Amino acid sequence: MKHLLPSLLATSLFLTAAPLLSSAPAQAAPAAASTTKTPAASLPVEQFTLPNGLKVYLSRNPAKPRFYAQVVINAGSKQDPADATGIAHYLEHMLFKGSDEMGTQNFAKEKALLDKITALYEQHFQSKDPAQRKELLKQINVLTVEASQYAIPGELDSIYARLGAEGLNAYTSNEETVYLVDMPSNRLEQWAKVESERFKDPVFRLFQSELETVYEEKNISMDDKDDLLWEAVAAQLYKKHPYGQQTTLGTVEHLKNPSLQKMYAFYHQYYVPNNMALVISGDIDLAATRKLVEKYFGVWQKRPVPPFEVAKETPLRQREQIDVNYKGEEKVMLAFPTVAYGHPDHDTLTLIDMLLDSGDFGLIKLNLVQTQQLRAAGSSPWSNRDYGSEHLYAIPREGQSLAEAEKLLLQELEKVKQGKFDEKHLQGIALDYEISLKRRLESNQGRAALISESFLKGQSLEYLLSAPARFKKISKAQVVAAAQKYFGNHYVAGYRHDKEYSFPKIEKPELGKMSLSPNQRSAFAQAVENVNPAPIQPRWVDYNKDFKISAFAPGVLFHTAVNPNNDLFDFTVSYDYGDKHQPGFCTVMDDLNFAGTGKDKAADVARRFFEMGVKASFSCGDYGFLMRLQGLDSQFEPALKLGEAVLWNAQLDEERFQAKLQNLLSDRADEKKDPKTLRQALRNYIRYGEKSGFIDRPSAAELKKLNSLSYSSFRDQLRKQNFKLYYTGQLPRDQVEKLLHAHHQPTQITVPLLNPRQAPELALLNRNSQAVKIYFLDNPSVQSQIDLVIPGQSVKPEEMLLNSFYNEYMDGGMGAVMFQEVREARALAYSTWSYYLQGSRLGDQDQMMGYIGTQADKTVEALKLFVTLMKSPPKSASHFERAMRALENRYRSEVIDYTGVLGRFQYWSDLGLDKDPRPEEFSRLPKLTLDQLFDYLNQKVASQPLTFTVVGDKTKIDLKALQTLGEVEEIKVESLFKD
Template sequence: ATGIAHYLEHMLFKGTENMGTLNYPKEKEVLDKITATYEKRFSETDPAKRLEYQKQINKLSVEASQYAVPNEIDAIYSSLGSRGLNAYTDSEETVYVVDLPKNRLEQWAKVESERFAKPVFRLFQPELETVYEEKNRTLDNKERLLNEAVEKSLFKVHPYGTQTTLGTVEHLKNPSLSKMYEFYKKYYVPNNMAIFLSGDLDIQQAKEIVTKYFSPWQKKEVAKYEVPQEKPLIGIEKTSVNYKGEEKVVIAFRTVNYKSEDKKALTLIDMLLSNGQAGLIDHDLVYSQKVRSASSYPNFDDDYGAMYFYGIPKTGQTLEQVQELLLAEVEKIKKGQFDESIIPGIIKSLEIGQKSQLESNDGRVGLMKSSFLRDVPLEEVMSFSNQLKSVSKADIINVANKYFGKNYIVAYRYDKDYSFPKIDKPGLEKMKLNTNQKSKFATSVLDINPAPIAPKWVDYNKDFKVDSYAPGVLYYYTKNPLNDIFTLNINYEYGSKHNKDLCYVMDELNNAGVDGMTPEQLKDQLFKMGINISYSCSDYGFSANISGLDSEFEKGVSIAEKILWNAKLNNTHLKEKVKNIIASRVDSKKDLSTLRSALSQYVTYGDKSGYIDRMKNTDLENLSVNEYPEMKNQLAKQNFKLYYSGQLPMQEVENIVKKYHQPQNITVPLLNPIKRPQDIIMTRHNKPVKIYFLNYKGAQAHINLLIPGKQVNPEERLINGLYNEYFDGGMGAILFQEVREARALAYSTSGRYNLAGRLGDQDQMSGYIGTQADKTIEALKLFIDLLKSPPESEQRFERAKSALDNSYRTNYINFRSVAGTVQSWGELGFDKDPRPQFFNQLPQAKFEDVKSFIKNKIASKNLTFMIVGDQTKINMTDLKKIGDVEMVDIETIFKN
């Protein structure tokens, strides 16, 4: 059976003999019957008998649920103020994560040591159906479809290719609880597990806590894994998949595992080919626009590795032609036709990346995790970029010729209909939810009361500085306390709504030459310096963005300014880009995520949707870089804002920037740009329920919700936060519990009331349920019920309140985000950190306040739903009984 590791990951959230249960002896009697019935069903081949066993399992599951406290582990962690409780399974790891306040470490240890030592696989049937929904999501994922086909060809006997993380559809339909327990006993043993902690910790205290709670675990031998031996690939093996949308080719060469010495040269080869700036593929294929897009990436696992190259064709180009272009770049490496002077830039890029990774707890844990999983010292992981300095050009050529020969896999994804495997809806009864009760174990955890953490608010006099760079120009400075990586943003309130051609033409600055250098030469120079320069544009803004090491700050600013004001733009390049934009517009009409976005924008904003109110293809074709001189002149007459984060002194930064970026000597802008209008949602109907339906062939139906609100009132921030926590604040909240835990109608759900980010803009309630298409009616009815009359629970409200309290105490604003956050508060009328105000109001908040919020903001409002799904799998007659249905076609939501 495949997919067991992933199943088990889900079941490790269900509790133990002590956690997640109200009466385990009684519950166990029923759970044992469920396990026995599953084993009978697992061995049975007669469809009628299998169906009868399934009915017995459903009945027993409902009986067992009366003793269960669903997702109690999440309820505990929410009460502790933790965030991000989650897990994931990959080919060689299953990882469980949570972010928690530092004063809750002992409670975490108490929960986790219990969780993994004594798991009970309760509520298995609804969780199984949740995994079905997760599988449905992958069936709607064209990238995953292609990647699985590649791996299947690349690894014919190793699990890398013979099975997927989620398992096959057939195996999903026929699970075995006993096999899952066997897997748990085999692999979930102390000497096959590790704990990674990162944060503001007392290291000695942390060691003592971990020792106290985890040392009782008994060491067990882990069976040695016998690595399946792959036969060498012979010749070029081709495979293909069909999926509507853009076509794609992937080329894969089998290489080496993580510990191989050749990994170093292969890493450099990948970066020599594709690093986003100065690789051979970047220059020869992407910048020159010989393909729509292309790149490479390596993968080094415990047993084997591979190097992958992929490309997306232009209009009229075949996948085979893209394949040949990619292989031609690989040949250049094999022949030594590359500039080895770029290698120090590659090493510097990796060093900067690691410094950035060390800025966050997630990044630090990731490095420790690599050390454990790959069984290499942490020092070796940390010093990998330095080790690359010993690799010579001859080494690179030898390794390239060793692995990139005539034996490889080629996979094509064609723009054709895909036949979705069918997973039948099993007809599960609703589970009983004891959400207002808790186990004795949970009580014992929550009774531990450590000293609370004092909140840390943004101090406008210490955490950042703001100065007048010039009349009308503000300069925000934030000190980087961790490393020597700087970021500088120069932001203008000037965009495509002021000049419709601006974003398309000024985007060419990202592909410009300057000072006699070609674009390729300029990108090479910047890459060697470790400097990244980009220019971005939106409806009402334009930005120059620079990052790198402080030691290169002045050079970076100098070059960025030269590009901004004296760029050499290539009109042929712009014309080719336009062709790719037009081709992408055609493909986007077949792309699920784009269709969902376009339908949502159409319903929300009507003709102001970004997919409708956009430049016509004919106007795109008339664009010219000859517009650049006038555009930069217009930009020069605008005021701007400066944002710097780094370690250079504030005055030194200002002096350097002024040396190259002279502000206009004026007190007001010479050109007054159009201000961004208020964000107002279109009023489309006065029906209690209105459904806009877009037909799309897929495994799932995607249900999005919209309830327009009023203009934002920042003083409602506290009650808004409490409602969101109460309704959708994790696995113990209403939406997850009722939709996923009790009925297994979806894998992914969301529902939040979103306060607008600027005075005058309009709030909105948004939500989402992704469900198997034949469950659409049931899911939609439930969604409406939960919005109009959600279950009332004082205990759940208190959990939400506790979670919000801990959030205020522990959610510090990262130094790189301080200036932007202060700006966003200013947009709402706050001239200081508003959080202390709401934190102080929180103890007085009552459940009645949330109930009043629901009544006035949600339950009394008309509901708008947008559904993208296959109408042949949905009972459209029943859908029309729920609300007024309007069919929407693709040409309505896309224009130009």
């Protein structure tokens, strides 16, 4: 499914909020008030409601010994008070800080200080005197530092890491807040105990430092040009409703002036069982799970939920335009008011959106993107509980105005209104949607997300699962009628112009370092962690059972695995040949995604794939090219025939190709204005010098020598290369092999590869023996982007275990070193990491990488800490034990199933391994010691020179102070790119 919304995922601290649970000891709840079993065979779910109103959804999926759980709150940022926006998101962060039993060494002493902090924050919220507010913040910081000596930072994460959790996270959106985690199946009761405690008496400790973390998250959003346009359009479309008048992250002023009392009120009003749901999907016993849910969550106390007053919007009567500025590519977004989900027209409007843009097909894709009339274009719906809207967007070509791009979008919309489309497209959309649902239900995450959607939308699972069948009943006449009804001249047009943007100024507060004690464990944590259920026995990949390999042709291997779940196939033909072997290769071969054949025009090829329900893609990189087909097994043969026809007999449109080259050159011009691309280009330049992918590429003059006829020579070179075949599905292996021999007929295979793959060595431009070297690129922005690289040696498979241990110790979530030291203790970043990246093939070079994204005026402080953490990381027995237990549980519960086994086999083969390496690593794991880890860390990191890149605003950064940390060299933008 497509999503247009900007990312609002977050991990977001004081005050003992009104408890969800009574003070009485936990006891089994009475029998559930209601129970239903979803009859849909594709997603069997047992649903029941506890007497306190908590809705529970259980879905058994024994494919892997793990379960995925979500705690869903039916409230989000639209419920934020108008004078304290961002509260829902703040509260989400606070639910990771623990309770009166978890995350604290002495809650009685801690609470006395936290109560004072709460009172001071309320004074700060009420005060209008800047001097008084500044003094109050100083007092708050003194008390926060004092209270921090009683806190155990990241204990929730540490508990979960020791239990083998993956993906502990949460997100807040307009209408929901969702907490999620993936756990080994033998840890179900421990999960229930932790989650019950987590929501029982949350304590908003370490609040001040977490506020700074949320500011950093806001900084990321303010640096995002797409968020800028989105928020402007939403504000113009929804002039009264929080959808447009509030953002999930809140305003800068509200973020700097929080009210803990209002946060407490939000928790008290909305975090109640009759406004929540538990969703669990995985390898669970339904009856036993139900008893655990009743035991740990049945004692939550039901409370009334305040109704949400929907602001009545005045309907748009005409086109309204809103303009924003940001250096770089221009963009237009059109927003049409439609309907909320649940409305009778919602299904038809969903069809219209997919008719315009279904990802691989649609009128916009065929008529505007494929023909290169626009550099990029698409559509997406925004469906909410109170209102809905349809959004179309376009990025114009060089010399094309935003008004002209808008006109092109409206022309495609007009075709829908006039019925100028094939009714078969509607059936193709229904099939595409059906296949997408099947893929979604293959994973526990996909199942849980669909179930949560059912709860939040107030619609049955049967209704959501029956969407394809309902789509098939919608006629062309109904589509035309709905298009004419909703897509008139009343819409918002948002224009983003290539002009200077005035970035907001946020001052760095003076915060004292928290006195954190990560080595401490609360009695609650010890009790949870000391429960030892029967261990899960690891399931390793069996090369004799889990997949098969045979010779398809001399030097060509055919790999297959069986899909036991459904009738979907996944097929790939892969070549070790790419742009570095023949410059310009990818520029031409990527166009196969928009090519015709000797028999079919490009639009007909796209239509045929779409009507088959097949996704076809041709991907090209520096050292590889592949064709991938995905769809129903019943369509494998026609899909293969059509894919092979495109691969070997493509007809490229010369006019389209030349337009593409012009758009590519426009993209290159915009690279120099885009902060994300500048960061990537600087990193590559420092790593590889003239071999950087932004320099070692065809020049503009070389690109102009290419044309549609260049395909023939590139195709002929590809025919000479070796390749590999991969198929996952339910068709018999012999049948697939016969079809491949019939339709995949390469000639002149040359072995070995004409130009073997050879990744560039890390050059580290102008590197000398200085301990620290900093390469600085000036770029106006709210945040500075700090990256670290340390070159390693050629990949050694025998070091995979130590690499994994280092990554878990330093970067394994909220309880690991980087998060604790950078974010929790000092509030210097929202995002930070340190990771040892192992080469993907023998001969490739390992590299140590790290990152801190921080407010510009915190750059020197963040970089100084970065150096310290790399040279002298904290040697902690607690961190070591956390990493040890996390890895042990991961080895025990990770199952590489049919969806990943062929890819993992190829990865191991590229490293020179002829079997699953994990059994040997698992046997070595208990023998590792903290001293061994630090010997490794010293060899790979601490003893090595450190090379940093910094992209930031020099007007906000103390460059003289930066020079005290190491040699600083300023890089010019022109050095990073080859036009």
